[in-house]
Amino acid sequence: xxxxxxxxxxxxxxxxxxxxxxxxxxxxxxxxxxxxxxxxxxxxxxxxxxxxxxxxxxxxxxxxxxxxxxxxxxxxxxxxxxxxxxxxxxxxxxxxxxxxxxxxxxxxxxxxxxxxxxxxxxxxxxxxxxxxxxxxxxxxxxxxxxxxxxxxxxxxxxxxxxxxxxxxxxxxxxxxxxxxxxxxxxxxxxxxxxxxxxxxxxxxxxxxxxxxxxxxxxxxxxxxxxxxxxxxxxxxxxxxxxxxxxxxxxxxxxxxxxxxxxxxxxxxxxxxxxxxxxxxxxxxxxxxxxxxxxxxxxxxxxxxxxxxxxxxxxxxxxxxxxxxxxxxxxxxxxxxxxxxxxxxxxxxxxxxxxxxxxxxxxxxxxxxxxxxxxxxxxxxxxxxxxxxxxxxxxxxxxxx
Amino acid sequence: xxxxxxxxxxxxxxxxxxxxxxxxxxxxxxxxxxxxxxxxxxxxxxxxxxxxxxxxxxxxxxxxxxxxxxxxxxxxxxxxxxxxxxxxxxxxxxxxxxxxxxxxxxxxxxxxxxxxxxxxxxxxxxxxxxxxxxxxxxxxxxxxxxxxxxxxxxxxxxxxxxxxxxxxxxxxxxxxxxxxxxxxxxxxxxxxxxxxxxxxxxxxxxxxxxxxxxxxxxxxx
Numbered sequence: 001x002x003x004x005x006x007x008x009x010x011x012x013x014x015x016x017x018x019x020x021x022x023x024x025x026x027x028x029x030x031x032x033x034x035x036x037x038x039x040x041x042x043x044x045x046x047x048x049x050x051x052x053x054x055x056x057x058x059x060x061x062x063x064x065x066x067x068x069x070x071x072x073x074x075x076x077x078x079x080x081x082x083x084x085x086x087x088x089x090x091x092x093x094x095x096x097x098x099x100x101x102x103x104x105x106x107x108x109x110x111x112x113x114x115x116x117x118x119x120x121x122x123x124x125x126x127x128x129x130x131x132x133x134x135x136x137x138x139x140x141x142x143x144x145x146x147x148x149x150x151x152x153x154x155x156x157x158x159x160x161x162x163x164x165x166x167x168x169x170x171x172x173x174x175x176x177x178x179x180x181x182x183x184x185x186x187x188x189x190x191x192x193x194x195x196x197x198x199x200x201x202x203x204x205x206x207x208x209x210x211x212x213x214x215x216x217x218x219x220x221x222x223x224x225x226x227x228x229x230x231x232x233x234x235x236x237x238x239x240x241x242x243x244x245x246x247x248x249x250x251x252x253x254x255x256x257x258x259x260x261x262x263x264x265x266x267x268x269x270x271x272x273x274x275x276x277x278x279x280x281x282x283x284x285x286x287x288x289x290x291x292x293x294x295x296x297x298x299x300x301x302x303x304x305x306x307x308x309x310x311x312x313x314x315x316x317x318x319x320x321x322x323x324x325x326x327x328x329x330x331x332x333x334x335x336x337x338x339x340x341x342x343x344x345x346x347x348x349x350x351x352x353x354x355x356x357x358x359x360x361x362x363x364x365x366x367x368x369x370x371x372x373x374x375x376x377x378x379x380x381x382x383x384x385x386x387x388x389x390x391x392x393x394x395x396x397x398x399x400x
Numbered sequence: 401x402x403x404x405x406x407x408x409x410x411x412x413x414x415x416x417x418x419x420x421x422x423x424x425x426x427x428x429x430x431x432x433x434x435x436x437x438x439x440x441x442x443x444x445x446x447x448x449x450x451x452x453x454x455x456x457x458x459x460x461x462x463x464x465x466x467x468x469x470x471x472x473x474x475x476x477x478x479x480x481x482x483x484x485x486x487x488x489x490x491x492x493x494x495x496x497x498x499x500x501x502x503x504x505x506x507x508x509x510x511x512x513x514x515x516x517x518x519x520x521x522x523x524x525x526x527x528x529x530x531x532x533x534x535x536x537x538x539x540x541x542x543x544x545x546x547x548x549x550x551x552x553x554x555x556x557x558x559x560x561x562x563x564x565x566x567x568x569x570x571x572x573x574x575x576x577x578x579x580x581x582x583x584x585x586x587x588x589x590x591x592x593x594x595x596x597x598x599x600x601x602x603x604x605x606x607x608x609x610x611x612x613x614x615x616x617x618x619x620x621x
Contacts, residue, residue, distance in 0.1 A: 001506035001519055006499065013498040013539070304496050309455070311508040311555070312483025314476045393455040 007324030020293035021329040028286025029337025029369045032279040033361050037345035039275035041357045055228035059252045061085045084223040096244040104230040106134040111218040116174040117165055127207050129214025138230050146194030152210045154193035160204040162195040169194055283376050290380035298384040305388050306396030315389030322385035330377025334370040404594050405429040410461030412447050421447040423617040434589040436608035437598045443614040445598045453565050454478040487556025489566040494552050495540040501551045502536035508559040526554035546577030553584050566597040
């Protein structure tokens, strides 16, 4: 017979008495495990979505010239057409060590040109050559009236430009700078495929055209003004990706849009903090319910404690028995909670959030669940066990 | 023969109480004696047993057991003292309900070193001594009142204490079971244990070697 043997015998032979502690802790741990599992799945999903939402790294040529702001990024000397780099930059970007962290690469050529609506009155305009597939993948917030350009001779107008030129889907534009591409030397006049719904940014004042078309129109075949990159930063710090890009592109300036990254991390962080706060409250409630249950059990067991005292158990040994029981119940409750939490996460994740969540929360989370159950149980048992240990033997024996 | 227990001017005054539960009691119990403590209800019998059992401390006076000043011990020291020197038999409801007969008997050995198997063997020997072989795995609810009391006696013996304290051990039993319990206590006393038994039953006066009669907290004979 040992003190823990006595504790185990009580739990084994009076399971109903132990049920309250087991159930309260199982519910608490199940809630924690399901919440954290779903939250983790949501976080991964959100990270994946956010990482494809807009650029967080911009690569531009090194230049000491004047700069033009595009989308909040300073683009060196585009209006002078003096600062571009080779389109080989794209393959260099794709070759860095952490290339798997790069989700979208959107190369651009930006240049000033003109659109002639009324003869001899060309309107100066900023033309941005893009790969529409990459651009649309990166700028998921774009809404287009009409269609997204498909062919090389289709363009997308910013809302302000469309209004200024009074052009819309299906119209044709007369574009080009005679000095750069004399009549007959440039591409065919492009057709307006769609108009960008107002974004409230510099994009409203731009014309987006196919990259190849723009390069031919501006006479800059194989040249790029900038490359926008959307990188997944959850598994690799953005600073590391920037460092690798800087090494790979010695002629370029690589800038991390820290505000965008920070905002994404903040969103994800808030999600995690909210889950932890809810989990903490639930564990606290579980511990309180367990404490009331253990306390009531100790009150009912004054007679037994009197017997323990009579046969010579010291206060600390009685506390070991009480805490041993609570610990055993906590471990059972914790294990049950981990299993139930996993099943709940799998169900909730699929039904409520449309996520595929594994019912096995993983060893670290299962370990955390068990440790939390044990901690909550021991905290719940601390006061009742202390009370039992300090019970006056004469008072306890009055019940005998 | 030497006194194994001696009380000198022991007084116990409960808080808020009028007259003391025990009033300047002097008592010497010889080693190997079978002492019957008698007296009317409220005479101080249970208080005397509590003080002898180091459950309660006297308000004043000294309790010596086997040369040890029990009154100088703190709560934990008194627990260890009970473990080593005393075996208790109470009137009723004295078994731990979720432990089997053999586990109840082995209870005092929990705090002692030794293998579990050895402890259970010792407990089984004690159960055999009170003629309960075959009932080792029974829970208290599966035992009769007399059997429960015999388990309690086996438990009081298992740590081989020099002194057995029994508080109305036959109080809840019929005559036959009561006689059996008294017979067992007599046997235990014959084996050399000092037995102090509180009882109301004057019929047991003939069995004990010494009688202490209490009235209003004082020993009158």
